[in-house]
Amino acid sequence: MRNVRSWLGAAALACSVAVPVLAPSMAMAQEVPAPAKQNWSFSGPFGSYDLASAQRGFQIYSQVCSNCHSMNLLAYRQLSGIGVSPEQIKAIAAAVTVPSGLNDQGEPVDGPGTSASTFKRPFANEKIARIANNGALPPDLSLIVNAREGGADYIYGVLTGYADPPAGMKMGDGMMYNKQYPGHQIAMPQPLHAEQIDYSDGTPNTLDQEAHDVVTFLAWASNPEMVERKQIGVRIALFLVLMTGVTYAVKRQVWADVH
Amino acid sequence: MAGLHKSEFANPVVNWVDTRLPIFTFMQKEYGTFPTPKNFNYLWNFGALLMVNLMIMIVTGIFLAMNYQPNVATAFDSVQHIMRDVNYGWLLRYVHQNGASMFFIVVFIHIFRGMYYGSYKAPRELLWMFGVTLLLLMMATAFMGYVLPWGQMSYWGATVITNLFSAFPIVGGPIVTWLWGGFSVDNPTLNRFFSLHYLLPFVITGVSFLHVAALHITGSNNPLGIDVKSPQDTLPFHPYYTAKDSVGLCVYLLVFALIVFFAPGMLGDPLNSVPANPLQTPAEIVPEWYFLPFYAILRSVPSKLGGVLMMFGSIAVLFVLPWLDTSKIRSARFRPVYRQLIWVWVLSVIVLGMVGGHRPEGIWVVLGRVATAYYFLHFLVILPVLGKLERPLPLPESISRPVLSLGGGPLPGGATAKPMEKV
Ligand code: HEM
Numbered sequence: 019m020r021n022v023r024s025w026l027g028a029a030a031l032a033c034s035v036a037v038p039v040l041a042p043s044m045a046m047a048q049e050v051p052a053p054a055k056q057n058w059s060f061s062g063p064f065g066s067y068d069l070a071s072a073q074r075g076f077q078i079y080s081q082v083c084s085n086c087h088s089m090n091l092l093a094y095r096q097l098s099g100i101g102v103s104p105e106q107i108k109a110i111a112a113a114v115t116v117p118s119g120l121n122d123q124g125e126p127v128d129g130p131g132t133s134a135s136t137f138k139r140p141f142a143n144e145k146i147a148r149i150a151n152n153g154a155l156p157p158d159l160s161l162i163v164n165a166r167e168g169g170a171d172y173i174y175g176v177l178t179g180y181a182d183p184p185a186g187m188k189m190g191d192g193m194m195y196n197k198q199y200p201g202h203q204i205a206m207p208q209p210l211h212a213e214q215i216d217y218s219d220g221t222p223n224t225l226d227q228e229a230h231d232v233v234t235f236l237a238w239a240s241n242p243e244m245v246e247r248k249q250i251g252v253r254i255a256l257f258l259v260l261m262t263g264v265t266y267a268v269k270r271q272v273w274a275d276v277h
Numbered sequence: 278m279a280g281l282h283k284s285e286f287a288n289p290v291v292n293w294v295d296t297r298l299p300i301f302t303f304m305q306k307e308y309g310t311f312p313t314p315k316n317f318n319y320l321w322n323f324g325a326l327l328m329v330n331l332m333i334m335i336v337t338g339i340f341l342a343m344n345y346q347p348n349v350a351t352a353f354d355s356v357q358h359i360m361r362d363v364n365y366g367w368l369l370r371y372v373h374q375n376g377a378s379m380f381f382i383v384v385f386i387h388i389f390r391g392m393y394y395g396s397y398k399a400p401r402e403l404l405w406m407f408g409v410t411l412l413l414l415m416m417a418t419a420f421m422g423y424v425l426p427w428g429q430m431s432y433w434g435a436t437v438i439t440n441l442f443s444a445f446p447i448v449g450g451p452i453v454t455w456l457w458g459g460f461s462v463d464n465p466t467l468n469r470f471f472s473l474h475y476l477l478p479f480v481i482t483g484v485s486f487l488h489v490a491a492l493h494i495t496g497s498n499n500p501l502g503i504d505v506k507s508p509q510d511t512l513p514f515h516p517y518y519t520a521k522d523s524v525g526l527c528v529y530l531l532v533f534a535l536i537v538f539f540a541p542g543m544l545g546d547p548l549n550s551v552p553a554n555p556l557q558t559p560a561e562i563v564p565e566w567y568f569l570p571f572y573a574i575l576r577s578v579p580s581k582l583g584g585v586l587m588m589f590g591s592i593a594v595l596f597v598l599p600w601l602d603t604s605k606i607r608s609a610r611f612r613p614v615y616r617q618l619i620w621v622w623v624l625s626v627i628v629l630g631m632v633g634g635h636r637p638e639g640i641w642v643v644l645g646r647v648a649t650a651y652y653f654l655h656f657l658v659i660l661p662v663l664g665k666l667e668r669p670l671p672l673p674e675s676i677s678r679p680v681l682s683l684g685g686g687p688l689p690g691g692a693t694a695k696p697m698e699k700v
Contacts, residue, residue: 063539091357157551161357164542165550240550243360243367250368251538258534262527269520276315276512 053171053198056230060170060237063252066245067238072100074217075235078228080110082209083159086151088139091160092239095133099242100235107133114138152192154205163233163240170237172198177229180208307493312511313518314499316676320394321497321518322525323387329526330380331485335478337373345425347471349464352427353552371541372533377419378544379533381567384412392598393619395607396498402599404491409595411484416568418477421470423565424462428549433562435462435470441575444582461555502608503672510676561636569633570626574652576637577645587649594656601656603664611670615663618655625651 059068076097079089094111098104111131116138118129131138140156141147148155157165166172175198183195183202193203210232212225221227238244284295284302295301344363346355359366388408391397397405424435439456443449458465496505505511512518536543544566548559564572571588578584594601609616625648632645 091354091361096361161550165547167547169547247367247371247538247541251534254534254538255531258527258531262524262531265520265523265527269524272516272520276517 051175051198053168053175056171056174058170058237059234060244063248066248067100068234069101070219071231071234072238073102073235074215074219074221075231075233075238076100076102077217078210078215078232079159079235081215083232084138085140086147086156086206087159088141088156089137089160089239090139090158091136093134093136094131096242100238104133111135152205156206159236159239161240163237165240170233173236174229174233176204177210177232178225308519309513309515311493311514312496312505312508313514314497314505314510314676315512315517316499316501317497317518317521318500319521319525320386320390320500322522322529323383323390325522326383326525326529327380327387328485329529330376330383331478331481334373334376334380335482337369337376338475338478340369341373342475345471347425347468349427349467349553352425352467356426368537371537373422375533375536375541375544377422378565378567379529379536380415381419383529384415385567388412388595389623391498393609394498394500395502395602395604395609397599398602398605398607399599400495401491401498404488404495405599406596407484407488407491409592411481411488412595413592414477414481414484418474418481419565419567421474421477423549424467424470425474426549427467427553429551429553429557429559430546430549430562432462432553432555433559434564435466437562438564439466441581441585441588444585446582498607499676500608501610501673501676502606503676506675507677563634566630566634569631570629571633573629573633573645574649577632577642577649587653591652594653598656598660602660603662604660604667604669605664606669606672611672612663612667613670614667618659618663622652622655625655 059065059071079087094107097107097110102110111133114131114135115128116131116135118127121127141150144155163169163173168175176196179196179198181195181197183189187195187202189195190203193205194207195202196204210225210228212228213223215223215228217223221231241247281296282299282302284292284299286292286295286301291301341359344355344359344366346352356370359370361367363369391405391408420434420438424431439453439462442452442456445452454460456466457463458469499505546563546565563569571591574591575584575588578587604612604615606612609619628644628648629652632641632648635641637645
């Protein structure tokens, strides 16, 4: 019996030693450096989106990213979720040209967007997108924060991870060096630079600030329900804690006469 | 046995119905006054939790199906439409998605309870086998459900798992084509998986009734593993166990809610937020966490057919567990060696789970093989032999009088015959 116990202990020990030792070496094999943790307005059980930051992020998306990346799951009307007013939404939508049905001759025509239009896509199809991007496909950004290991921290890491390749590294044709991207060679040219965006609210336009803003916008786009979800969650959790206490008290009462 | 039932209910409407269809009498007998061992601990909550979980899955699933589109061109977007445009669609989807994980957490604990206290032993073998059937049905349902959102992992998971059948000689290839309804995982596959995913939960419901019907014939096991001997050993199910189950239910719902509202993506794979792309194989194809131990067994065997057989074998041994375990003593509490070895087996399953989540390289290969070997060793060698060699501790005389039937003196291990918990 003692043997069994020491065997068990040894096995548990072996596992607890093996896992931390092995885990980093596994990560290295895949060349995905763990992204550095950033401070996000939306993290934690009470976090919610910094709306001003998300709006600045939308400005960056419109001015920069939307030249290459679609966001097919979003319609302009949904921008109300980051506090854009209905009038502003109408104006934003009206400024883009989108397919708007058929004319009297039955030919497809383009026209100004409405609040119900989905975000304008930069390329008509994947083939054109690849031709314009040196063969690479810029992924749709609607769900990008959920679609990458590391989420917001990872996207931030990519946007701020551009650098000169280390001496001796052979870069592919048209590829950029990126500290965060798996394999370190990315087909996206550095999209954001310091002092690139003119913020109307006087926010300093450092690269860090710009990346934070656009990632906040993307995080909202991936999880627009998050704020409501957490608010409901706090109430339900409190209710259930209370109910657990009450049912436990009732149970004690019911069982009081059992020995 | 024709004839009206003599109902004892006072309420005239209830009485009228009960006289013609004694459903109230039945409920009263099976869930009201049903004599239940008085010494259950909280591990006996998990069966009730499974019932609740099944109902949650069916209700959220039916509402999801109202907006879901089983077509490769629209499935992914229709799930996002549920998440973004349907009123509380995100809640439905997150409850359903994480409900599957909760279901498996609960069923694994429920199965462990059965193994620890020997609930599979005579006369409960059939009851246990219905349980293993339920596990298999749950696995099939969850696997097909995971394909429906048509993300990268949905598609590639379905491809890898269905391809396993190609390991069988001669019939393998045709079986795979037949499962797919074509020559790759495609629209026909998605359609039939949706149809079956809708169907199987109702099969699960049916088998659950058989499972519970068998339970109500044999009666429940209990932490001491000894038979009920007198009415002093039991309590009516209501209010004692309805009250105790309610406590467990609240804790379960709390854990469930914390996941759904604060970390709904925690248990999922980020790659399933990328639409399925048959032209781009992901670097690593990993199943959902609850399949990882079985996936590890599959990959630990160097031959494909061998791996597939061992994987199915890992469930098949559970079916025959009542006959592999030769000990007549049910509860591990009175089996000093089994009580330790069951934890080694649990450890082997946990190790397999970790192995399943890593590429089969280096130490993971070794760990996977050792753990696979131990998993089977436990059932096929240790349990048959241990039952013959182990010297069990003396059993208490009855549930209500935890006194020794043999010898009568104080217990050698001191506390062994005390009920496990006092609440
Ligand atoms: C035993 C009960 C059930 C289990 C274990 C189960 C499991 C699952 C799983 C794992 C998913 C994938 C979730 C995701 O990753 O998004 C899923 C999706 C789905 N299930 Fe179920 N399910 C069950 C019952 C049902 C029932 C009864 C229905 C319909 C009546 C249903 C309808 C759906 C639909 C429409 C989807 C696709 C939408 C989505 O992915 O969220 N499910 N199910």
